[in-house]
């Protein structure tokens with residue numbers, strides 16, 4: 387294992403700590419009787435919580451192999467005796483692929499999708515919402531903003547796209 391990945395995992399760990407996370411969660415590196423290594427990383431409370439992960443399986447020989455999967459918000463990597471760095475790199479690749487998320491990110495993404503789908507206010511009638519003088523959507527009796535609020539139960543706060 388080279389120093390670079392070790393440095394990276396230390397930094398990743400440090401980034402998760404907030405006075406709270408580290409009391410409940412963390413990561414474990416242990417050995418297997420195959421022989422090999424086992425890496426378990428808690429994802430709850432990190433930006434990878436509930437993010438989909440495509441399992442990875444590499445089998446080159448009895449001593450050169452790895453399996454990575456995610457279940458119940460835990461990253462689980464098993465590998466041969468010389469593949470520990472490789473597993474950590476697989477984890478790093480995944481972390482770096484995912485955009486930085488702030489709480490509520492997923493909700494805002496869904497909002498944006500619906501907002502886009504609603505289309506233009508190209509109806510001929512004005513919005514039936516009181517005190518709204520905007521035109522209604524083609525297939526609604528309300529303008530985009532009011533239709534969105536009715537469907538989602540909260541106002542739209544994303545960009546006007």
Ligand SMILES: [Zn+2]
Pocket residue numbers: 513514515518519520528529530531532533
């Ligand atoms: Zn309206």
